[in-house]
Amino acid sequence: MTAPSPRALAWRRRGAAFAAGWRQFASQRSGLVGLGLLVVIVLLAILAPVITDQGGLDVTEATGGTMAPPDGEYPLGTDRSGRSVLLLTLWSSRVSLLVGFVATLLSIAIGTVIGILAAHYGRWVSAGLMRVTDFFLVIPSLVLAIALSTVMERGIGTIILAIGLTSWPSAARLVRAQTLTIEARPYIERSKALGGGHLHVITKHVLPAVLPLVFVNTTLAVGSAIVAESTLSFLGLGDPDPMRPSWGTMLRSAWLDSAVLAGAWWYLLPPGIAIAIVVLAFTMCGRALEAVLNPRLREG
Template sequence: MTVPEAAPPTSPRALAWRRRGAAFARGWREFARQRSGVIGLVLLAVIVLLALLAPVITDKDGLDVTRATGGPLDPPSGDFPLGTDRPGRSVLLLTLWSARISLSVGFTATLLSIAIGTTIGILAAHFGRWVSGVLMRVTDFFLVLPSLVLAIALSTVLARGIGTIILAIGLTSWPAAARLVRAQTLTIEARPYIERARALGGGHFHVISKHVLPALLPLVFVNTTLAVGSAIVAESTLSFLGLGDPDPMRPSWGSMLRSAWLDSAIIANAWWYLLPPGIAIGIVVLAFTMVGRALESVLNPRLREG
């Protein structure tokens, strides 16, 4: 009689990944129960897909005012489903290509803002004492001043362009994330396993990278989702004020609204020129908010129970 061979022991890394996969599956099932979150995710997927496929389904040369084929402010028709602007370019084409710029700026500026806020919040909570005092006073200074005013000042001083807009938004919108991360880090570092890690000789880098940061990731992810909408609104505001990219081949939804205002679209009753970028901004911001709130309820047991 042969004795069956014992199964090889599972490595700790494999067990960790298995637990993460199970946690992700549970989170996804809970997220799928949030109807608003699913709707927002579908809207975002469609908008991002259209933005990515814009070079495939459209011709970028149509953004050039010297190659416009329509008349000035033509109403919607078969050739131009959303009409044309003053130079005769397709408003639908402008809206699709503007989505690429607005979404790119929103995502990049948010990542920069969250990275700065997370770093400052963790350092302030972990080291405490004078480090926390200095970092929190800097944070309070940025919180007191309106972020939009600071962004306008930076955009005015630096050269106009997409990079300037990203820096202006990212460098002025991090304080809220820093205070939130600091509060959560203080809660995490008060847990027994953090004390155990320090007693076993874990240094600052080990505690932050192996224990604090992984516990913060869900909060940071939710905060990132909610902050993208605000970054898109900030980009649209700066572009509407004339501080965006001056290149007409790289439009954004904010620059479309500025062009519609300068071309007196309201006076000319050219609603098709004004509404598409405004509706696009509203839909994207609403979708990000819906997804962020759904994720917040999934990751926060108290909200889920409520």
Template sequence: MTAPARTPGPRALAWRRRGAAFAAGWREFSRQRTGLVGLGLLTLIVLLAVLAPVLTDQQALDVTKATGGRLEAPSAEFPLGTDRHGRSVLLLTLWGSRISLTVGFVATLIAIGIGTVIGILAAHYGRWVSATLMRVTDFFLVLPSLVLAIALSTVLERGIGTIILAIGLTSWPSAARLVRAQTLTIEARPYIERSRALGGGHLHVITKHVLPAVLPLVFVNTTLAVGSAIVAESTLSFLGLGDPDPLRPSWGSMLRSAWLDSAVIAGAWWYLLPPGIAIGIVVLAFTMCGRALESVLNPRLREG
């Protein structure tokens, strides 16, 4: 006699539904050619950044160990030429991707994390909590984020951590307002009222119902915000507020060095273009992925 089939528990059913939703989302994402191109570019760039210590030697970034000539044009030995210290521009660009991507990802996670928490709390509790949090959000939203980031980077010690903190603490207001609007929509749905009627507390409603429904929007916003964080890091580094260690270059510090060395006047286009093109490609790739995810998660955009 065969044993009766075991009925999966609620948690197994929930994971099964999530798996089915992920599979359906990936099928829809794979139909977006721009999203696939952006994902391919990001995968290639991230792999090159991660494998930089394996493919190259970081000690070659030391100006005392440079083997090339000053502002040497591209050649077989140096495909993208050299800087004024004789270091390979290709090597600088490759290692610069590690700093720029790290700052972009970590600063975005901080900003999105702060914005998500403030947006959910403001929408869920309402009244004086919402009024207080939104006034703080409006204060940061009105002030130019770049000016605040410059002020923080000037006051604190120069370094990667300072740039990450400066960008993360000044870029969260837009995410907070976006999450708050989405949370208000979710809080008005009938199943939230049923959960409260059955005895669900604030923590249960937020973690079990509100947060899972808000996460897709947060994920899309994160994808789009990374590019802005990378541009902000490049701006701060170009202004001389980046990491002073020459063994930790970024694309922004490369642009600053090219400007200080008068690369345009000297005709050393190979010194100026690679970091600028790299920034443009990464920002474009993140934007393409974000727009594709937005169309996947928003059926109205998909129909349009």
């Protein structure tokens, strides 16, 4: 019998590590609950064009009454234009989740690159990159996002750039600290002594060791990105297209239409509850992943 190749052994070890990690994650009840909620919400967002008609978002085709209460035809009532609040909530999930995921990936990518470069090269490179990071940390990210959204054309792309380009400093500092710890290990010195260049050390040794922390931070950051998108949209800086609503634009519309004064709780609560549930689900998953990847937390 021929011995398995090194690549096959590596994949076997990765599979065993993934199975062990999944068992640890499954032992965290809160993580399973959060994962289940996310799966349901993401599936509803993906299947919204299949299970509903986007034409109902058009105010010219609305058939309901003005802020009518929930009934058999409209389970969550209608807005001022007569559109179904349930339909708006489902379609808004597509925009809010898209912005949350893409903006988080952008911010984590920027933070990871800056953190690794600052820790690996040190000296003036680290000093320069950390001063830039400190500048973004001093100024509130929401203020910078509002400024960018104001000077750029309104739209989903602008919201993603505004959030992604202003929320990376915390990730950069976390990655830098983790990279400094990894760079001090003996196998890094051995790799350099054997002729490994900067690119080899970063891609083959540092990045794989940093990725678990990056993955956990990504899970926790998506909720913050969704809240940031909702805040910007509530302030009137979101996508102006009524056919691409988000939970933030729904809250803004309910506020402008004086839903509270009119007693139309069904107009205001669904987007707010949806934001709270999604953020809670991502937080629960992130905390469970932290316990899986950090033995000290798992022992506690």
